[in-house]
Amino acid sequence: MSRILITGSSDGFGLVAAQQLISQGHTVYLHARSSQRASDAEKACPGAAGTLIADLSSLSETKKFASEANALGPFDVVIHNAGVFLGPTRRTADTNMPTQVFVNVCAPYILTCLMEKPKRLIYISSMLHKQGDPGNVGDMFWEKRGEDDWNDFKSYCDTKLQLNLLANAVAKKWKGRTSVATVHPGWVATKLGGKEAPDRLEDGVETYVKLAVGDYDQGLVAPYFEPRGHLGEQVAAAGDEGLQGEVVRLLEGKTGLKIPA
Numbered sequence: 169m170s171r172i173l174i175t176g177s178s179d180g181f182g183l184v185a186a187q188q189l190i191s192q193g194h195t196v197y198l199h200a201r202s203s204q205r206a207s208d209a210e211k212a213c214p215g216a217a218g219t220l221i222a223d224l225s226s227l228s229e230t231k232k233f234a235s236e237a238n239a240l241g242p243f244d245v246v247i248h249n250a251g252v253f254l255g256p257t258r259r260t261a262d263t264n265m266p267t268q269v270f271v272n273v274c275a276p277y278i279l280t281c282l283m284e285k286p287k288r289l290i291y292i293s294s295m296l297h298k299q300g301d302p303g304n305v306g307d308m309f310w311e312k313r314g315e316d317d318w319n320d321f322k323s324y325c326d327t328k329l330q331l332n333l334l335a336n337a338v339a340k341k342w343k344g345r346t347s348v349a350t351v352h353p354g355w356v357a358t359k360l361g362g363k364e365a366p367d368r369l370e371d372g373v374e375t376y377v378k379l380a381v382g383d384y385d386q387g388l389v390a391p392y393f394e395p396r397g398h399l400g401e402q403v404a405a406a407g408d409e410g411l412q413g414e415v416v417r418l419l420e421g422k423t424g425l426k427i428p429a
């Protein structure tokens with residue numbers, strides 16, 4: 169049985185994955201953005217071991233989350249699942265970067281740097297990483313581009329490409345110690361996916377559960393999984409070591425944190 173932490177487990181894939189893992193007897197810690205959402209999550213997941221509360225668009229709350237998680241850990245599995253898609257550019261108060269960029273890329277980076285290494289580290293990305301523009305990596309925090317250039321969809325694709333680049337860099341660095349995977353869970357009608365989405369939530373959750381319990385070849389370096397636990401292929405740019413290094417260098421510069429050796 170594993171000890172598992174899932175970020176953004178108050179709704180969508182994270183919530184249903186937590187429910188299934190709890191029903192299999194695993195020790196699952198939830199995470200929610202506020203005490204109200206924590207209470208919603210706990211009602212929906214009665215067997216959870218506990219709930220961490222942090223708004224993952226806040227630098228200070230993300231750092232506090234890491235230390236609280238370490239006090240509860242170590243975890244066998246951490247699933248970086250929290251994510252945002254639509255919404256205004258709205259820059260975060262303490263970093264001045266778009267919320268979408270902070271939640272989708274920066275918060276997973278900070279938690280990766282500060283939390284004790286788990287055995288399995290899973291980053292929930294999207295097939296839309298394939299539409300991300302590698303040319304935007306250099307301005308990933310939107311310091312050069314302005315409000316007029318903002319497009320939710322394009323920026324979301326960029327954040328997911330950047331997340332894959334980050335995950336692939338961590339996978340190489342922690343090879344033989346921590347199995348690191350990225351996931352496209354399917355286009356599903358969650359709050360984030362929207363009503364038109366054609367795929368089945370349970371197929372994406374199947375991938376979360378398979379990876380969480382270690383039912384895959386953990387010797388693979390930086391695998392990318394799709395619904396129903398199928399191995400997929402990332403876009404070629406995600407394997408570019410120069411781009412991986414650039415994402416890590418920029419995140420390091422912005423946060424002052426380094427991925428531990």
Ligand SMILES: NC(=O)c1ccc[n+]([C@@H]2O[C@H](COP(=O)([O-])OP(=O)(O)OC[C@H]3O[C@@H](n4cnc5c(N)ncnc54)[C@H](OP(=O)(O)O)[C@@H]3O)[C@@H](O)[C@H]2O)c1
Pocket residue numbers: 175176177178179180181182200201205222223224225226248249250251252271292293294295352353354355356357358359360361362365
């Ligand atoms: N649905 C799709 O079609 C699809 C496709 C590809 C990839 N994905 C990825 O799958 C992951 C899960 O998405 P989902 O579809 O399950 O969406 P969802 O139902 O909207 O769930 C997202 C979760 O993240 C949490 N969250 C968002 N911003 C947060 C913040 N600032 N602080 C703390 N928690 C925050 C949400 O909390 P609240 O409940 O309080 O909002 C919720 O628990 C995301 O990374 C998403 O990009 C989804």
